[in-house]
Amino acid sequence: MIEAIGLRKVYGRKVAVEDLSFTVRPGIVTGFLGPNGSGKSTTMRMVVGLDRPTAGEVLVDGKPFQQSVAPLSTMGALLDAKAVHTGRSAFRHLQAMAATAGIPSSRVEEVIDLVGLREVARKRAGGFSLGMGQRLGIASALLGDPSTVMFDEPVNGLDPDGILWIRHLMQDLAREGRAVFVSSHLMSEMALTAEHLVVIGRGRLIADESVATFIDRVHPRGVTVRSPQVQQLHDVVRDAGGSLTPTGDGAFEVVGLSAERIGDAALAGGVALHELTTVRASLEEAFMELTAGSLEYQAHGADPQPPVVAAPTASTPQQPSRTEKEVAR
């Protein structure tokens, strides 16, 4: 279990994290979401005491991690795949970690098999691919069989197999009653794994709530309705107080009424419905909407100017533009 209370971290004149409070509870996967540079990694480093908070504190199982007498069984952390000496083999790396707390070497063998590094365990970690490095980091995190695990961007560099594996791993760990805290800048990844979300932007808390609540924050876009009785549908919706716009493929988007109201009204009016779908914002859209304005590194291509290369109707179609030529070369 992790409790952050009023965390603040300043590097020089740059505020990386500001007044951040949240709780990571046991038994569920808590996603930690934010754009690149929003302070996720800084926060995670403060959780394990690698960085000292400028203000506030963060507790792991009720006390600062620096005071933990059994750190490896309290918290397993994958902060980045590079927290390894490049000249040491994966096996020796894990063995050296295990030795600090008297963890038997049978457990080292166990985690090597668990993450699938058996064949390269005796090779220098410096030669590992990013994916293998991530697996070694996960093995390190699980070594002490901890009650809390924390993964910073664990799917980075993993192949689809590996991504699926880590998703299941995190859910299994949570199901066993552990607190699982996982960061990502990918909303879709969180949608598939997390039950609860802590969302930050520019180091500040944006949301600390369940994934469902987070999506509900963003207003439903409307309700898609399809019916063969177009005119009657119009009348029924208007009478009920909604407005209706065609979507172009024969359906209509209704705004101002819930799907239930539309369905009831259609039934009362004798209108047959072929489709009645609430259009929800995707997790990505919800995320974009809430973090807009808190992006650290905003792309400047988002202004209304049309992109040069993609423009299908160029003014001089017989002559390829300079950009196209350069691309062609």
Place this chain on the structure above:
Amino acid sequence: MSTWTSSPAPTRYRAVERRVTFAGLLRSEWIKFWSVRSVVVTMAAAFVAIVGFGVLLPLAVGSQLSGPEAAQQGLDATAVSLQGAQLASLIVAAVGVIVIAGEFSTGMVRTSFVSAPGRLGVLLAKAVVLAVTVALVLGAAVFIAFLLGQAVLDRDGAGASLGDDGVLRAVLGNVAMLVGIALAGLGLGALMRNSAGAICTLLAALFVLPLLLMAIPESWGGPTLREYYFANTTTNLIAVQQHADYLSVGAGLAVFAVWVAVLLGAGALSARTRDV
């Protein structure tokens, strides 16, 4: 599995508490020390330097000796056979630096400090493992160099024996010097977190600064500065023949220990307080 039968709500995971111990940290640092090739190679280089010079220099000196009279004229047979330790001191300084700065440059230190968040235990264990390893491995090299070197010098009757006045002390003094400089490297490595920078600094401190200090005139306190300066404190410790310009064996050892302790302390303070 019991959660299926007892209650549907997720029970909190009860981890087996595995406490970090100093003995565990020592074991961990021992594994770390011997599992990085660069460290092993560097230690081997120091060993070869000590033993190699222990044979080569006496051979060179021996060929110039015309007889026992010349041997009496200021030849420190012990010091001649242990010249390799001077070169090795630079190499062990590098070993001391890379066992800690290598962790900072690779990112390993984050694993070390998450496994033992008190941090000081990690550094202390490193210091103990380094000191013991240098004392045993290079101590053996120093004794081998002495014995081989004296065997060479004995062909001209100029060899010393461990039973001679001050000889055993000088041999052990070389071992102490090597241990101290390795620890100074560890301290500086923890302070600077950069292998190249810390090694260059130590190189300058051991071999360049003593030369510059020679240029400081007496009116500026030159002799005192020279006496108390880090690299000069061991001058009498490591030789049988004593120089009146430098600190005596006991005083030199004490001042040397203070220098090493200060560097280690500064490194520990930095490791303890700075973000990694």
